[in-house]
Amino acid sequence: xxxxxxxxxxxxxxxxxxxxxxxxxxxxxxxxxxxxxxxxxxxxxxxxxxxxxxxxxxxxxxxxxxxxxxxxxxxxxxxxxxxxxxxxxxxxxxxxxxxxxxxxxxxxxxxxxxxxxxxxxxxxxxxxxxxxxxxxxxxxxxxxxxxxxxxxxxxxxxxxxxxxxxxxxxxxxxxxxxxxxxxxxxxxxxxxxxxx
Amino acid sequence: xxxxxxxxxxxxxxxxxxxxxxxxxxxxxxxxxxxxxxxxxxxxxxxxxxxxxxxxxxxxxxxxxxxxxxxxxxxxxxxxxxxxxxxxxxxxxxxxxxxxxxxxxxxxxxxxxxxxxxxxxxxxxxxxxxxxxxxxxxxxxxxxxxxxxxxxxxxxxxxxxxxxxxxxxxxxxxxxxxxxxxxxxxxxxxxxxxxx
Numbered sequence: 001x002x003x004x005x006x007x008x009x010x011x012x013x014x015x016x017x018x019x020x021x022x023x024x025x026x027x028x029x030x031x032x033x034x035x036x037x038x039x040x041x042x043x044x045x046x047x048x049x050x051x052x053x054x055x056x057x058x059x060x061x062x063x064x065x066x067x068x069x070x071x072x073x074x075x076x077x078x079x080x081x082x083x084x085x086x087x088x089x090x091x092x093x094x095x096x097x098x099x100x101x102x103x104x105x106x107x108x109x110x111x112x113x114x115x116x117x118x119x120x121x122x123x124x125x126x127x128x129x130x131x132x133x134x135x136x137x138x139x140x141x142x143x144x145x146x147x148x149x150x151x152x153x154x155x156x157x158x159x160x161x162x163x164x165x166x167x168x169x170x171x172x173x174x175x176x177x178x179x180x181x182x183x184x185x186x187x188x189x190x191x192x193x194x195x196x
Numbered sequence: 197x198x199x200x201x202x203x204x205x206x207x208x209x210x211x212x213x214x215x216x217x218x219x220x221x222x223x224x225x226x227x228x229x230x231x232x233x234x235x236x237x238x239x240x241x242x243x244x245x246x247x248x249x250x251x252x253x254x255x256x257x258x259x260x261x262x263x264x265x266x267x268x269x270x271x272x273x274x275x276x277x278x279x280x281x282x283x284x285x286x287x288x289x290x291x292x293x294x295x296x297x298x299x300x301x302x303x304x305x306x307x308x309x310x311x312x313x314x315x316x317x318x319x320x321x322x323x324x325x326x327x328x329x330x331x332x333x334x335x336x337x338x339x340x341x342x343x344x345x346x347x348x349x350x351x352x353x354x355x356x357x358x359x360x361x362x363x364x365x366x367x368x369x370x371x372x373x374x375x376x377x378x379x380x381x382x383x384x385x386x387x388x389x390x391x392x
Contacts, residue, residue, distance in 0.1 A: 063259075
């Protein structure tokens, strides 16, 4: 997705060969117009899939998911990372290890909102080691829901997340695929590398 | 806002005289079409205010804020409740006490994204005791930004949040104002009670 790649080049900051900071438009400050384009791109990619609901993870997955939900005319459910006092009954949960933060978070979704009737599109802002997406796939499995695929805004293609998801037979669509962050520079993956 | 009131009546669950659960469309599952209407309503209410940026709080403030940002054509910044490893430098912070969770959270915004040039619209999903909104106002003050007002999706008008904000000379606009949750029933405040 060209406008996203341009935004990454213009505003992304390469903090190391592993870390790309995009908090001026995705993770802390949000560009609503770009989110709308991203949502519409996801909607187009999964148009024939009869998606009934989008599943994402708070907080940075919410903006692109709501825009995709608007375009696909389906609700969005976001998994919570922390226990909420008013979210206590009938939880579907998964453990998600963060390599960046070196901690395991329990993520949770109310079983009221994901059922065996659902066909889910899972959306997240970043894909690196795939732990968050795999946790969301676990939750989908627990609910007996089918999964149309995983939509990712930015994939770090030099890590193995996309492969781990593909090995589970699930389609992955990443709108920007980064091949390398070496030498302080963002290099995108060649088009033919797209997992699908 | 009639469609929001109808949604609250049809899907809101009154857990006690203090707690209204709206996690089927706002706090956990999100209705993107309703969020779009809410965003457009905020944009209309603050249309003449030369808003440059929207400030909100993760996670439930993000969806209505992004839709308002789309309608007003301005970026959205969400304050974080937890430290992020990649959000460490130049933080504007405030302490926010949650009466529901009985805990104090430090909320933080990068000083890179809110400056003295900004005119902010602060948006949040709920207004009860006003602690979150007051924390966001503190952050605006630290940045030297001016504040066009506070936009709230659902106000519990029987608590004093709106009054505390108004006493600081800040305009509050709530799209649904709940007068009472007594007897398991949602009663909306009369129109003329709107703080402005």
